[in-house]
Amino acid sequence: MSLYIHREGSGPPLVFLHGWGMNSDIWEDIVPRLTQHHTVTLIDLPGHGRSQLSQPDYGIEVLAEQLAEVIPEAAIWVGWSLGGLIALQIAAQYPGKVKALLMVASSPRFVKVPGWPYGVEPTVFDKFAKGLAEDYRATLKRFVAIQALGSHNAKAEVRTLRERMLRHGEPHHKALQGGLRLLQQSDLRQALAECHCPIKLVLGSRDTLAPARVAHHLKYPHLESTIIQGAAHAPFISHPDQFLAVLKEFTKRHV
Numbered sequence: 001m002s003l004y005i006h007r008e009g010s011g012p013p014l015v016f017l018h019g020w021g022m023n024s025d026i027w028e029d030i031v032p033r034l035t036q037h038h039t040v041t042l043i044d045l046p047g048h049g050r051s052q053l054s055q056p057d058y059g060i061e062v063l064a065e066q067l068a069e070v071i072p073e074a075a076i077w078v079g080w081s082l083g084g085l086i087a088l089q090i091a092a093q094y095p096g097k098v099k100a101l102l103m104v105a106s107s108p109r110f111v112k113v114p115g116w117p118y119g120v121e122p123t124v125f126d127k128f129a130k131g132l133a134e135d136y137r138a139t140l141k142r143f144v145a146i147q148a149l150g151s152h153n154a155k156a157e158v159r160t161l162r163e164r165m166l167r168h169g170e171p172h173h174k175a176l177q178g179g180l181r182l183l184q185q186s187d188l189r190q191a192l193a194e195c196h197c198p199i200k201l202v203l204g205s206r207d208t209l210a211p212a213r214v215a216h217h218l219k220y221p222h223l224e225s226t227i228i229q230g231a232a233h234a235p236f237i238s239h240p241d242q243f244l245a246v247l248k249e250f251t252k253r254h255v
Contacts, residue, residue, distance in 0.1 A: 002052035004044040005070055009035025012255040013075035016042050017067075017083030019105075020179045021140055021171050023049025025164045026080070029240050030247075038251070041071065045083070047175020049168045058178020060186055064089045074099040076251055081105050081210065081233065082179055085186055091199075092191035100198040100254035102247060105233045107210045108188040108218075116189070118214045125184045132176055140165065140176075150206030151232035160237055192218065199223050200250050202243065204231030 006024065014034060018026045024042035031040050046066065047053035055062070063086055073096050079087030084106025091098035112119040131139035144165065148157040165171075192199070203212045205227050215225035226246050228235045236243040 002054045003046065003066065003070060004050035006042045007039060009038050009040045011036075011038045012251075013072050014038040014040050014251065015071055015075045015077045015087075016040065017077065017079040017087050018043075018045065018048070019081030019083050020183060021048070021143060021176060022080075022161070022165050023051075023168060023171075025049065025167055026161075026234075027236065028164070030236055030244055033244060034247075038076075041075070043067065043070075044168075045086075045175070045179070047172030047178075049171070053172045053175050056174060058175060058181070060086060060089045060182050061093065064093045068094040068097050071097055073097060076100045076102070076254060078102045078104060078247065079106060080236070082183055085110070085182065085188060088188050088191060088195070088199075089186075091195050091197055092188070095196055098197050100200075100250065101195075102200050102202060102250055104202045104243075105204055105207055105210045105235065106201070107214050108192040109186070110183045110209065111185075113187075118211060118217055120209060122184070125180060129177075129180055129184070132173070132180065136173055136176060137170070140170075146208060147233035148238075149208055149232055151204075151234075151238050152230050153238060154232070157232070157234060157238055161234065192223070193220055195222060197222065198254055200246075201225040202235060202246055203227050204233060204235045204238075205229045206232045209233050 016027050023044045044051035077087040084103035110119050144161045148154040151157050205212050212227045228239050231239050
């Protein structure tokens with residue numbers, strides 16, 4: 001398998017999954033503040049960052065199988081955006097692998113459908129899919145801009161996201177297409193309802209991709225949520241201290 005995996009620190013396992021088009025460098029501001037108490041595992045999803053795209057199937061069950069093979073049992077997972085969706089699939093598919101899950105700016109269903117008004121309009125991702133076919137570099141730039149939309153320091157956030165996204169080269173075109181399909185088509189609401197591990201949603205009040213109102217709709221005994229005021233789609237970049245406080249409190253209860 002050609003996955004890039006980096007581990008550092010000592011203590012109970014803590015696994016990070018990045019979002020669409022990005023790589024594990026996205027977490028670099030917060031990881032050094034966690035390694036004294038956790039063995040932190042950073043993964044580049046297939047076709048992103050330093051991971052090769054070893055097979056064309058970018059189905060969520062296949063990705064879950066690939067990742068579950070390389071991660072220790074009973075880890076706490078932190079998944080951002082698409083990474084949160086994949087981590088939720090792992091929790092459903094391989095429950096022994098996930099002791100607890102922090103879904104950051106993520107949702108079990110990213111696109112609006114009848115009875116679920118808590119996602120983006122289907123046309124948003126349709127336009128991104130069309131853009132990938134015509135000019136995927138420009139499409140990546142637009143997606144980064146949307147992630148920072150509404151943030152109190154959007155320009156700096158966009159610069160950070162773009163630099164880290166491209167630090168190890170451009171993500172593989174087929175991985176971008178496959179990941180976008182997952183965002184468009186995946187519906188893990190039932191998996192979330194039936195999950196046995198503790199789950200926490202961390203959402204930004206200004207996020208347009210995973211709106212904060214998702215938290216008000218999803219009510220399960222094993223699910224809790226925190227909304228970071230003023231944050232958009234990357235609260236760990238725009239509000240690192242607040243995000244770390246939420247993460248540390250969550251991990252402390254579930255190690």
